[in-house]
Amino acid sequence: MTSERNRYTEFRPRWYRPRMSTWWWLKRWSSVAFILRELSSIFIAWFIYFFLRLVHALGRGDAAYREFLAWTASPGILALNGITFAFVLFHAVTWFNLAPQAMVVHLGGRRLPGAFVAGANYVAWVLATAFVLWIVGR
Amino acid sequence: MVDRITIEVARYRPEKEAEPSFQAYEVPCRKDWVILDGLNHIKDFLDGTLSFRWSCRMGVCGSCGMTVNGEPKLTCATFLADYAPGPVRIEPLRNFPVIRDVIVDIGDFMQKLSAVKPWIIRDEEKPLAEGEYRQTPEQLDEYKQFSMCINCMLCYSACPVYGLDPEFIGPAAIALAQRYNLDSRDQGARQRREILSKHVGIWSCTFVGECTKVCPKHVDPAGAIQRYKLSSALEWVKDFVMPWHGQ
Amino acid sequence: MMARKPIEPGLWILFSVGGVVAAMFVPVLLFLFGFAYPLGWLPSPSHTHLVALVGHPLVRILLFIVCTLCLLHAAHRFRYTLYDGLQLQHLQELIVLFCYGVALVGSLAAGVVLWQFG
Numbered sequence: 231m232t233s234e235r236n237r238y239t240e241f242r243p244r245w246y247r248p249r250m251s252t253w254w255w256l257k258r259w260s261s262v263a264f265i266l267r268e269l270s271s272i273f274i275a276w277f278i279y280f281f282l283r284l285v286h287a288l289g290r291g292d293a294a295y296r297e298f299l300a301w302t303a304s305p306g307i308l309a310l311n312g313i314t315f316a317f318v319l320f321h322a323v324t325w326f327n328l329a330p331q332a333m334v335v336h337l338g339g340r341r342l343p344g345a346f347v348a349g350a351n352y353v354a355w356v357l358a359t360a361f362v363l364w365i366v367g368r
Numbered sequence: 369m370v371d372r373i374t375i376e377v378a379r380y381r382p383e384k385e386a387e388p389s390f391q392a393y394e395v396p397c398r399k400d401w402v403i404l405d406g407l408n409h410i411k412d413f414l415d416g417t418l419s420f421r422w423s424c425r426m427g428v429c430g431s432c433g434m435t436v437n438g439e440p441k442l443t444c445a446t447f448l449a450d451y452a453p454g455p456v457r458i459e460p461l462r463n464f465p466v467i468r469d470v471i472v473d474i475g476d477f478m479q480k481l482s483a484v485k486p487w488i489i490r491d492e493e494k495p496l497a498e499g500e501y502r503q504t505p506e507q508l509d510e511y512k513q514f515s516m517c518i519n520c521m522l523c524y525s526a527c528p529v530y531g532l533d534p535e536f537i538g539p540a541a542i543a544l545a546q547r548y549n550l551d552s553r554d555q556g557a558r559q560r561r562e563i564l565s566k567h568v569g570i571w572s573c574t575f576v577g578e579c580t581k582v583c584p585k586h587v588d589p590a591g592a593i594q595r596y597k598l599s600s601a602l603e604w605v606k607d608f609v610m611p612w613h614g615q
Numbered sequence: 616m617m618a619r620k621p622i623e624p625g626l627w628i629l630f631s632v633g634g635v636v637a638a639m640f641v642p643v644l645l646f647l648f649g650f651a652y653p654l655g656w657l658p659s660p661s662h663t664h665l666v667a668l669v670g671h672p673l674v675r676i677l678l679f680i681v682c683t684l685c686l687l688h689a690a691h692r693f694r695y696t697l698y699d700g701l702q703l704q705h706l707q708e709l710i711v712l713f714c715y716g717v718a719l720v721g722s723l724a725a726g727v728v729l730w731q732f733g
Contacts, residue, residue, distance in 0.1 A: 240383075243382035243383055244382045244386075245382070245465035245466060245467055245473060246380050246382070246387070246388055246465065246466040247465045247466075250463075250528075250531045250532055250702070252700075252701065252702060254528060254531065254532075255528065255699075255700065257438070258438070260577075260578065260581070261528065261576070261578070264528075264576050264577070264578075265696070265699075265700060268574070268692055268693075268695065268696040268699070268700070269696060270692075271688065271689035271690075271691075271692035271693045271696065272689065272693065274637050274641060274685050274688065274689045275685075275686060275689040275690075275693075275718075275721070277641055277644075277645055277685075278682050278685050278686055278689075278721060278725070279721070280645075280648075280649070281644065281648070281682070282682065282724060282725055282728050284648055285669060285678070285728055285729065285732060286728050288662070288665055288666055288669055288732070289666075289669075289728075289731065289732040289733055291662075292662040295662050295665070299652060299653045299659065300653070302648065302649060302653040303653035303654055308649075308650075308653075308654075311645065311649035311650065314645060314649070315642070315645050315646065315649065315650075318637070318641050318642050318645060319642055321634075321637065321638060322637075322638035322639075322641075322642055325634055325635070325638045326638065328575065328577070328594075331577075331580075331588065331590055331591035331594050331595075332575075332591070332594035332595060332597070332598055333594075333595070333598065334595060339506055340506070341509065354639065355638065355639055358639040358640060358643070359639075359642070359643040362640060362643045362644060362647075363643060363647075365668065366647060366660060366665070366668070367647075367657070367660055368660070368664075528699060529699065532698070532699060532702055533698075565621060565623075565624070567623060571623040571624075571627065574695045574699055576699075597624075597627055600624055601624040601625075601627055601628045601631075603624075604621065604624035604625060604628075605624075605628070608625075
């Protein structure tokens, strides 16, 4: 809501209102990074689809599972998953680094420095990764 | 022999033209000069018709915000020599309507600011005889950062969401609302909740983070917004699970 | 007079929890099943072991929750990307329907796949 209705007169001349370009985000690196961060959502969705195909193949037997692994190793899927992996990592890192701004933690009446909150997230990430590696790989 | 630098300033004279244009001026580039000194030199000696806002010239009034080489800056806090050999391009703050030259209309922000009720709200004022409201240093620290806002609107200029949707209440307004919500003396969080919880309140924000980057007072409005999202979401859950609470 | 109950905070909570889940678990799972096992960097666990693992009802429930949260996270983020990137606020209702709709369809598919497993 702008401050006044647009009645332009000799003594109240026309304001200039430029329109924001659709490509506003290409003008600086930080906004390119922002849009890429947001687009990581598409790759998360792709991974879920990929993961459900994996589960489905597992359910249909050993041969289907081998076939699935072979499909995954095909160059097209490898390339797509490579890009996906980059985006997923980008999502994770930007998420953990921004966590301290969203969550202020008080311990014993004092505020924990942001690095602790981010650090705790990274530690949790390592633990989650280790857990998955252990439970899947054994 | 003093160095010189070219300043290209956006000119917009609505009585003469429909679109802005640039005009170049050559000014001395003294090492202790800020952009504002350059602009005042232009106005005093080169072109008295140049129009721009400024006041305290020391970074506390928030009047002199402009776009300098594409970045929103306080022109009283940005050194001219940092842009040598130049040219330096001065444009009005982005995302605001331009009235003249580099002067923008700030009415929208002023209206949003008053909408968040940026003052201490009490259910009941303490009687004078009971003395002042006391606060520990820890309680002060809770909101002090957000109280540093000088209403310079660089954050609005940097925020792409505000640029795309002028209805968005914006970083500074939310940071100032938080300054009061987190003040132990204040009891008005519920009153501020309605305007902040609208879709064009905090929920339009996608945590781009540019507002925090350009803030000259390190207020971290992005942090204020995310924290409010979290507390608002927790309030929402409480309302859902215990609809009788707070009534 | 009762104001309309806002749903945006709830969507944001799902987005946030989904973001955490995606950040914590997707990298390692993608690494294992997208690269390590297909390319032989690590020996693939036996089919029997994986079936036993996924077959466990608790695991299937957890996987369903993970899939749903990740899809809702992606839907929410993509919805706002359409606003910020393509300036499509005027198509708000359509975008909301599309984004969360696809996510719910995906969650349903996840439920079906996991339910029918084994």
